[in-house]
Amino acid sequence: MTEVMPFSKENDQFAYFEIYNNSNQAIQLDYYNISFHSTASSGEKILELPPTSLEPGETVVAWNNGGNLSIDNFNHHYGTKLTEEQVISYQAISFSNTNKQTISIRDNQQEIVSASFSEEDIQLGKTLTYLYPQESTAMQTSKQQQKPTPGKLDKQQIPEKPVTVSASDAPIIKSKPVSEANVNSTITINAIIDDADSSLQAKLFYRYQGEASYRSVEMSRQESNNYHAEIPAEEVIIGQIEYYIMATNAHHRAVDPTKDTPNVITVKKIEKEKKQVNTVVEEQKMINEDFNQYPQLLITEISPNTAGGGTDYFEYFELYNNTNQTLHLSDYHFIYHYTDSSKNIMFELPDVDIASEETLVFWYNNGKNELEAFNEQFSTNLTKEEVIPFNSSSFPGFANGGNRALIIKDHKNNEVVYADYLGEDNNNDGKVIQYKYPLEEATKMKKHQVLADPTPGMVDEVQVPSESVEVPEEEIDQEAPMITHKQVKEGQAFSPISIQAEIVDNHTIPSANLYVKKKDSEYISLPMSIDPENPSQYTVEIPGNHVDENLTYYIEATDGRNKSKTEEFTIQIDQEKIDSQALPPLLVTEVVPDTTNTGSADGYEFIEIYNNTDQPINLKDYKIQYRYGTDPESDVIWPSIPDDVVIPAKETLVFWIINGHNNDQTVADFNANFSSQLVENQDIVRIESAGMANGSTRGLIIASNTGIEYSIAYYNDTENVDDVVANKGIVYRYPVDKTNVMEK
Template sequence: MPPGNIFYKKKVISMKILKTTILFVSALLVLQGLLLFPGSGNRKAYAASISVPDIMITEITPDTRTLNTTSGTPDAFEFIELYNSTNVAINLKNYEVIYQWDSNQETHQINADMIIQPKATLVVWISSVASANLADFNRNFGVSLSPSQIFRYIDDGMSNTQNRTLFIANPNHTILSSAGYTATDVHENKGIMYAFPLDGGSVMRKISNNTNASPGVVEEQQVPPLLPPLMITEITPNSLKVDGTSGTPDAFEYIELYNTTDFPILLQNHKIVYQKENSQESWPISANKTIAAKSTMVIWIHEVNGTATLSDFNQNYGTTLTSSQVYMIYDDGLANESARTISIANSSGMAISTASYVPADVHENKGIVYRFPNDGSNIMRKTNNSSLGTPGSLVNGQLPVVQHVPTGLQSSPGTNQVTLSWTPITGAGITSYLIYVNGVYHSSVPSNQHIASVSGLEDDMTYAFQVSSVDSSEQESLKSDIVTCAPKLESITQESYVPPQTGSFPEYGRWFNEATPAGYIPGLAQNFVPQGIGYVSSENWYLISAYRQDGKPSMLSVVNASTGQMVKAMSIYFSDGRPYPGHAGGVTVSTSNVWISSDGYLYRIPLQEIINASDGSHIHIQDKFATGTRSSFATYNNGVLWSGEFHSGTEYPTNASHTLTATDGTVQSAWMTGFILDPQTDRIPSGKLVDENTPVTPDYILSTIDNIQGAAIVSDQRIVLTRVNGGRYTDSTIYSYTDFLSNPPDTHVTVNSSSVPVWFLDSNTQTAVLNAPPLAEGITTSGHSLGIVFESGTSRFKADGKYPTDNIWRVETVPKLLITEITPDSLKADGTSGTPDAFEFIELYNTTDSPINLKGYNVIYQTDSSQWNWEITSNKTIPAKGTFVIWVHQPSVSATLDDFNQNYGTALTASQVYQYNDNGMSNSFERTISIADANGNPISTASYLPSDINENDGIRYLYPLDGSIKLRKSASNTLGTPGSVSSEQVPAW
């Protein structure tokens, strides 16, 4: 059979090798001891009478690094670790690994001869990357497994985000052991560790979930204590004389043995081996002496010519030992002033257990006390106990304690704390319970308390909790099963956080005309720092990304774009349960995914997960790809996902290759890289993705100016960028650029050996500029408007910034009021041609979703050298998505609204018309007409030439496409149509 013994569940792609490691123990020594007494056929370890499965699942690692040992998917090295708890080798051929979810399961048979040695491990490698080999596996975990230590089968791998249970069954389909995990247990390249059952069952106990994976290696607490059948538990090399006085010769030296098994052991033909510096002595046990199960035998080193009796011995130590409990070896005694090693050995001289001492350990009539080995060896561990010798009885701590483990541990999250509860232990002399957090002692509570609050925890971080008990002998039990819990996320609020601004800000005149508050930014009061904003059209939601400066998880909040009210807020995590504390510089929404930009990557979260998420829950990054930029912001439009970068001198540098000379001669050092997504998966096409850390070759590149914080593409026509020009005291700028993809590229650059087209966003393509308050960040399109968030309202900047704001701002991508028609020349009042014109008019259109009261607004009539302001002085309302007519009525003309309607064939009412008395508009000269707000800030502007004018015909205008307020002239020479517009004149949304 080829190395690795590979079983393929699906079709063979290439061979991979499973790994497993054998934990070295002194199994042979133990086995030799077991052969010396009746019942040696029992294969279980002698561990305080604990019954455990023959094959135990001791570790599961469902999430690992990739083949290149980088973070992400596919997981190349998932595994299950098995442990043989018996004293004989087991061939696992035809054993079954069962993977269960919900009511379904998959069974994978070990179809090769795989020998798992006694007290050793075998690793089952669940391989999803066919090209990986055993060397890759070893390198990932820093181990050196051989092919005989690992079995590999090909499969898609274990779930990282759902609860799962695994079983190991024998060829008769009998379940030997099982282990379960939850999504919160899963961490990349971290093992979920399990310990032996305490109840005699088959369900393994989860004891940790965030330690480095260690395939092939088990820790002491995972497996039953492996005890030698005979242990040396006490040595007293120096005692009083036979008359009870101090000095020599020592009359009562002894070695105490303890039988750890459930069976009596015949000591006849065993030996006490006394090791000196350069020699050793063997003292055989020749009598028919039996040491009872879980009992002691005292080996009395009796002076050769001594007269001490067993009664004297008992009197010296205050004991009542009988002759059946004592065996005498006649010798000169144990050294008091030299180091010595003593073993109990079988008839062949094989040591069963060994204990050593040095002169400093020796005190007259004091015993040197030893504890059980905890490393699988037969070497006894010396304690600090130096009290009067206790031949025939053990003291606390000499044997492993496995009883009185707390059960029923449950957790309940609170703000910055978790409350634990467990089933109280009664009748066992328990004095206290110890609380452990992530495996580290935290606190204790008295035995009459079985509820404890663990406070001071980081909110929204997952912790592992365990409880142990301490009895009246100060012996601590094993820790309980692990439970995981995350304290509640601090409630995210949406509230006014910045005091109202006072003073005059004329530089923001146009801003206030075109921008309106659209709801408070969530999380400012909780010290979140807003960065990006995206829009979910199906839900009419703004998505706002924000980070925290304390390293806690970043956040995505949801705000209803119509009402401005927060819907919910979620913490961002990776799929393996790790928090995402990144900058979250941008957020954008494609067809079925949400993308977070930071640190050179775009991170993907399924849109449906965000839609389904509840307030205060976690959302999970599923994967990422490298963009080739700093990934400071992101946007999406028409199947193309864009990642842009912030460049600012040497403080925020970009790749040197990004520095290009633009068409206007300026040097630009920042890129936006565009990626055409697969329309079927809404992700980077599989053929373009090498791995998540290799930058994907873009399909398009835009070269941008410095200090850009956000981008939005408006209706395939133009791109809008937000730019910061300094800090909290310096205004931001909103730039609009012409449609770029419809024009030939300005140049090409080579990326990953491919030629990529480049367009420059520079002064030659810039169409509009809008001055805005400081620290503008992300920007997104939402219908016919832009949503913009600012960082100025954070706790860091709000106190002394020039104009801090805690609002999302909505900026119309077209002016809120359009001039859609002008008729400078009309018929006379009697319906005949000539002058004076009786029915000149200007038509307005409201592009917003709300009615606008026009009182105080002005029509500005601009000539070559002067202008006239025609104020609307009465309450006149133009409905949402509706029109309003300004009738320029000459004072000398006697005409009514009925006459006006008759002239144009309309049926306008008085609420739809405002009559302004003036001498009328010029028919012979170029003129510019604007509609302005009450402060005189122009909203939109339309111009006409004498050649545009025909009597009674309207000059029609289309909405601007370049981000400016200037209307595009469409047509004339057709009868005026006051009160109605065509579809081409106004935005479709």
């Protein structure tokens, strides 16, 4: 390993390490184990590289491409002209920038080479280079904090002569193709693989026709040279599966048949009249099927990715009422679940009823389009009763990259139904995921088809049971929700005020609103948020910009039929005396680091500044600076395009982040996303950057060209507090402590 870049300039999106083949034979890098170990943890992380052959005397760059950027982005960042063969992209494992870390390459458990670095070795945008070891496997540090040179070596980094390795043969694969399979049945693939190397690695690669990438599973060695792998039954859905086998040793790779001409398995539905019942037990199970064990609501289709580029304006999911009664959706709560982090976001749907065995389409109408546009998009003729638009402020939109799920729970917080999806289950052509009801007693929907053509409002008969769940007729609810609340008596001027309440109902999960007003104004309504883990807990925040005098408030809750409300309460606001002449002339007033995606990155991140003077200010004398953590030495200047816009007195200017994925978006798209009316190069300008981090401490500074920092807005700077929420702004007020640090 000849070079490591642990901490790049753009949100670590260009970190990499470099590997050189110091032998006279080709090396299959994916044959080896590459591990990351940090002193901050006791374990290690294993990196799985894609199939990569490194020729003798050649160098390859392993790029931590967490932003799923292109090779052009990498070359532009480093001023290189590397090809896709010279740069391997990987994701999921990042460098530690605050502890000692070691990268090791091993053959089984034997270390071949390692490279280490510590916090003192790291500088933003600088690399470490290494010399070959004379007596051990640990690379020797050559130079620290150097200008990055991915793909290039100094002669002294490598020996004069390479290691001589004896020539060997490639593995030979013999396998009888599998051509047919039944839906929801395990598919077994067997192969005989001859190779002189006993530590051979064999993998089965498979995908559904139309998927962009293959999934892989290790083939286990049964005896001698016999290998075996299975495609699990839950992944065997109607369609055609393409597969091939790959066998790899240290220096050779064999593929059967080939990636471009794979074997094809046709997966068919088992026709009921042709189905063979082999045992008395199976026959009895079919006769005694308990339809009442199935979920009362079924998620039958999810569309995370609208066909074409740009913002996804036609995402939807489909619900089916699997009961004999009309169901009220106000009796349930809906959760958007992150399967890779266990994060939950509760969101609201309109209070509608769904009739027995009826299908409704819930359209995330973030573009505020008309129903005609939806029907035109999908060549349908659905009515307003069949398509229910929603635009919940808490729902971030479906992630195209997958690892997400929809969960529906009842008012007792019991899970009713669950449906998840992966990135490879959908694509930019608008393909969707279709589900069928769980065959066993469970709540998890089974995937019926992935990369399927969208069919909003239409459900295949195999997706739902032949009989619906029998539920008793609902009694009329005459009991209003019960609100328990402790009054908030005091607040600080221009600081947000949190209002909390416990709200319970005998039948449903109520919706609740806070009504708040100033002395001589009308009440405004603020919806209260529900805790997904404890749905009786409600919270809402009165924005700081509304807190400039004493406030009166009350809480109202409804179960859709009955209402209840608290008495009116008064909050005494402590007014601060501010020396306005001591405040900064330019203030950072809002930051939005996480927004609706365009392509695979945030499309509408922005920074807002305010001219806090009585005179216009020309931006040409100032720049935005992006700070990693709270260290001023890490600042990166973000110039705007254009940079000579004049900000009128007491007016704002918005800086829109252009990250390579949203280059084709217009200010009209920006305005549509936020319902704003900004004018390009007048009150909105662009900044070309990879964007703002969501999970780390960052600072946004407006500073003069000579380095005077007028105001600083930090986020994620308080331990265990995550300020970043999808499609939500972090709003700041002026500092009152005679510093230049804005207050959230």
